[in-house]
Amino acid sequence: MFRKPAAPAKVPTDTVVPLHFFDDTPLWRAFILYSMFVFDNVLDPKKLRNSLEALAKRNGWRKLGARMRRTQTGSLEYHIPSEFTEERVALNYSHVNHDTCSADHPIASRLPRASSRPATVGDPDTFRELFLPQGGPVKLDDYLARDVPQIGLHIVSFTDKTLVTIYWPHTLMDAMGKRALLDAWMLMLAGRDDEIPIPHGADANPDPLANLGKHPTESHKLSLQRMSTFGLAKYGLGNVFDFLRSQENRIVCVPSGFLTSLREMALTQLAAGGHETPFLTEGDVLCAWWTRIVISHLPRDSQRSVVLNNAYSMRNTLAADLLPGKGSSYVSNAISFIPVLLTVQDVFEKPIGYVALQIRRAISSLGTRAQVEAFTGMWREAVGKLPPFFGDGNMHMLTYSNWSKAKLYDLDFSNAITTPCQTTGSTCKPTYVQNNQFGLILPNGFPIIGKDNEGNYWLSGYLNQGQWAKIEEELAKV
Structure with missing residues (x-):
């Protein structure tokens, strides 16, 4: 008989926060998302890691490093460490370095390029070796059965490109939530952390959508x-x-x-x-x-x-x-x-x-x-x-x-470059982005x-x- 893996022991000093109503749904539980960004230049992996890790330790952003647990009733909750340590990190991180040009790599050499007419230009799953770290989460139980943060960062370096992948369970955030995360990450990289806003309804604050849908004033038109x-x-x-x-x-x-x-x-x-x-x-x-x-x-x-x-x-x-x-x-x-x-x-x-x-x-x-x-x-x-x-x-x-x-x-990751961008001048923007689930x-x-x-x-x-x-x-x- 199949049994779900046992959850790690609870840590009494963790702050326990229930997931928001519209985060903890069967639909969002079903997806683990990976976004890979390809940059045509060499980025410093330490700068990228340290800045994202520092963001996850900030007030209001700590749920990025939260551990997910299931309650006795089956709902989900976050367990946010009171302090992130080497044993309980704020960020899943991995780095692979290839001392070669991406064109000489059997998989990276096939990264899609823009076409002159509408066309299929590749299979995103072909690049799994480049965006999925060893042991990377592929289902919700991979978070529930381990004492791991919600957010992950995987970097693959070549002598001419850097591939940056962030991954998370959909229960954490949607695409616009990801945009807010990327904006804050860029500010942290630039040393402008004083400009980073505290997210609305963050960490232990009440769910701002707790009453959404409870007071309809008209019927749905369909x-x-x-x-x-x-x-x-x-x-x-x-x-x-x-x-x-x-x-x-x-x-x-x-x-x-x-x-x-x-x-x-x-x-x-x-x-x-x-x-x-x-x-x-x-x-x-x-x-x-x-x-x-x-x-x-x-x-x-x-x-x-x-x-x-x-x-x-x-x-x-x-x-x-x-x-x-x-x-x-x-x-x-x-x-x-x-x-x-x-x-x-x-x-x-x-x-x-x-x-x-x-x-x-x-x-x-x-x-x-x-x-x-x-x-x-x-x-x-x-x-x-x-x-x-x-x-x-x-x-x-x-x-x-x-x-x-x-x-x-x-x-724009220009604050993490180690060599000038080859195609974008003073800025450092991705030349290719893909999503995998x-x-x-x-x-x-x-x-x-x-x-x-x-x-x-x-x-x-x-x-x-x-x-x-x-x-x-x-x-x-x-």
Whole structure:
């Protein structure tokens, strides 16, 4: 009989803090995240380590070094050491040094480069040796069964590049929480630690979202399309094999010029259809276009539902009452989901501009303060703390998580360089960023990593084995 590994003994001097309600959910428990940043220059690993470790020891940031434990009722809590020592460190750290050029390394030599047209440019899992340290966590139990910090840093050095990977359980923070962490890390590196804000609701402070969803003032606008337990079961049974099949991961580069032209075309289409000066973001258009590409294996005249489930940061929406505005940070999870319900036939027969506009309208309509309250209210009452889903049991669901606002390519480590940057002048920004996840492998889930410093967009995702080949055929037609 399988038994969960025993947790380390409790330390009586630790500060015990329950996880926030919207951090401790089955969805976030399922993901262990790794973000790898590639810099075309040599960085000092000691400076990177010491600065991040010092940040984890600061007031308000100490949960980065917290140990995770499960209570007798099954919920999660942080055990924050009263003092970080060599025996109980504030940061998981590892460093691998290769006294060679990255071009001479059998794996690093294959790191993706931007393409001149939309294309798959690599498999992020190919680089596992470069971002996953020996013994690195790949499931929640790896944190619960060990006395280890939440945040980890793994550095791989070459004579011409430095690969910097941070990793953490999704229960710790989302993409915008990661951005706040990176901002604080850069300030620490620059010796400007007096400018680092204390995160909102940090360490032992109360959960700022403790009452979110408890006082809805209106019904969710898609409440009639909410899936029942039976509908979710039907959907799960219909897609169970997708979770059991071999999945393939790819990363896609969408060049700046292509997306600019695509957005202009979408706006022209909408103007021709009588829409007065419509507003579309690059993200709206990218998701609309990619949806058409990624469902190219489905019959084009099908009335089957296609649901675009967009992860949505609640920070701006909640800034007026629950979360801080600019100048502060929230290092936790503050994500809801905004669904867009279409049909396969809509996606193929309507213009790209139409699909993009449905995405924009959904964000405007369902991203209000009252609608976020309604959505999180349904989340609170859901069986098993699963977020509400909308659609039907036969739907084809795509999940998008757009990290563009996190501006991961703006990370500047110039204060850690040991040799001048080769491509970015006085700044030291990543030339390539990728995300990897362990635990739940979500088919048809696409993190949009964001826009690089040349204006190219990058996205990745897992699909059933063989489906990426079909997509590459479609991309070749673009």
